[in-house]
Amino acid sequence: MSAKTLAIISVLSMILTGAEADDGSSTSSISADCMEFVKLNETFYVNISISPLTTLGGAECDISFNPSILQVENVSDGGMFEKWWDANLEIDNANGTVKNVVAFNFLGNGTSTSGIFAIITFKAKSVGVSHINISRAILSDENGEPLPFEFSNGTVTVISDSVPPALSYSLSGTAGNNNWYVSNVDVTLNATDEHGISEIKYRIDDGAWQDYTTQFPISTDGLHTVQFYAIDNAGNNNSTSFSVNIDREAPTLSHAISGTAGNNNWYTGNVAVTLTATDASSDIDAIKYKINNGAWQDYSPFTLSSNGEYTITYYAIDNAGNEASEESFTVKIDSVSPSSSATLSGTKEGGVYTTDVTVSISRTDSTSGIAYTKYRVNGGAWTTYTASFTLSTDGTYTVDYYSADNAGNVEPSKTVTFEILKNHPPTADFTYSPQNPTDTQAVHFTDNSDDTDGTIANYTWNFGDG
Structure with missing residues (x-):
């Protein structure tokens, strides 16, 4: 060592x-x-x-x-x-x-x-x-x-375990139609295995993986994909995915009207009606409408052609079952011009009026009503008609007139022609000479009387001597 x-x-x-x-x-x-x-x-x-x-x-x-x-x-x-x-x-x-x-x-x-x-x-x-x-x-x-x-x-x-965990899940929320939910959804994940579970992880819409510990909510409208996997204590892995579709919002409604616009929100011809509904999540399942108090109908574009006032009521349902509140709008159509006629009142002899003439104009419009009537006499300025008027001077008269309704329809001008020729009294007139006669002189009278519209039938003289 x-x-x-x-x-x-x-x-x-x-x-x-x-x-x-x-x-x-x-x-x-x-x-x-x-x-x-x-x-x-x-x-x-x-x-x-x-x-x-x-x-x-x-x-x-x-x-x-x-x-x-x-x-x-x-x-x-x-x-x-x-x-x-x-x-x-x-x-x-x-x-x-x-x-x-x-x-x-x-x-x-x-x-x-x-x-x-x-x-x-x-x-x-x-x-x-x-x-x-x-x-x-x-x-x-x-x-x-x-x-x-x-x-x-x-x-x-x-x-000795080659069997992966068994996976399951449950969703809690208010179910709508076509596998959609119309509320927030609580998600519960489950994994079971004979030898126990080591871990469970999940993610939503390709987000970050998270440890699953307890039920979690999904609260955003739209199509969501939940992926999760579990690993058992033997290391076996199993994974799955499922969809959670949420639409909590009702559709949004709008409409469009196409036609020849007149006055005062009236149309003067056929009106094409377009109803629209949009939905950001589940899309539109159906649009329903009715005209006035008629039956509900499935919507397809339609045209109104008859004169009158219409109330269109409509709503929409999305694929999740959310129903939009009813909305209504009015369509008014008047394609017919008003009708006017003139009436003359006075004494008429041989085609000639011998008295004052009163002119009355009657007007009718069965849909939008009369807006105004205009007239003129002998090509003069147009005047708004409010009441009957009288012509009293001798002569030939041409009265033009027309009416317009509240939708803006104007009838073609009409004309009535007549003559006034009254029997005026004669005018008495005379001269005499000499101007300063004596008692013994003869006085000569000369008649200068005149009748412009006839012949003097007789004369009456009064010299004041009885």
Whole structure:
């Protein structure tokens, strides 16, 4: 044996002089950290970990296991101490022991950080349960003094399991139509396995994977895909996905009217009606409408052509079953012009009126009603007709007139022509000479009377002498 080897052994003996101690009052600990389940023929690792209460200078222990279940493949340094000492390491798979697991810092150096003292590589060679027991454990400080500690052993169960977990899920919410929900949806994931579940993870719409611990909500409208998988304690994996479709909003309605617009929201011809509904999530299943108090009908574009006032009521249903509130609008059609006629009142003889003439204009419009009537006399200015009017001067008259309805329809101008020729009284007039007669002179009278529209039938003279 070389002098260098003897020096290292001397240092080791100084550091690891303490006997195993555990008075239950310390918090320093050494433990065998292992998987609960491993699969048959699987290679796995057991970490011998130390959590120091104070500064450590080194550690030593033996390990025992069930050799009918496990075998040790390797023992390696965990990196907690400066020196890994494997000169006296003994692996005995026949008896299920690992002896003289040793690591230390050089004298005067220490570590107070938790770490892995040693890593033991096992292979599971048969089905069963094996305890991983720590024995003859020693923890020493940097000066080689023994330290009290606690220790905990591990247990490994080797299973033969190639069956993946069984997966299921349930959705809780208000169901609509066509596999849609009309409310938030709570999602519950389930995985079962004979040997227990190691983990369940899920994600929504290709988002980040998350650990599943409890029911979770989906509260956004739209088409969602939930993916999840589970791993059992044997490492078997199973995955699945499912859809969660949510539409909590009713459709949005709109309409359009196409036709020749008149006045006062009237149309003067056929009107094409277009009803529209939009839905951001599940799309539209149906649009229903009715005209006035008629029956509900499935919508397709339609045209109104008859004169009158119409009330169109409509609503829509989306594929999730959400129903929009009814909306209504009015369509008014008047394609017919009003009708006017003039009536003349007066005394008529031989086709001529011999008295004043009163002109009355009657108007009718069965749909939108009369807006106004205009007239003019003998080509004069147009005047709004409000009441009958009278013409009294002799002459020939041409009265033009027309009416317009509230929809803006204007009838063609109409004309009535008539003549007034009244029988006016004659005008009496005369002259005489001489202008200043004497009692014996004869006075001559000259008749200058006139009748512009006839002939004087007789004359009556009164000289004042009885």
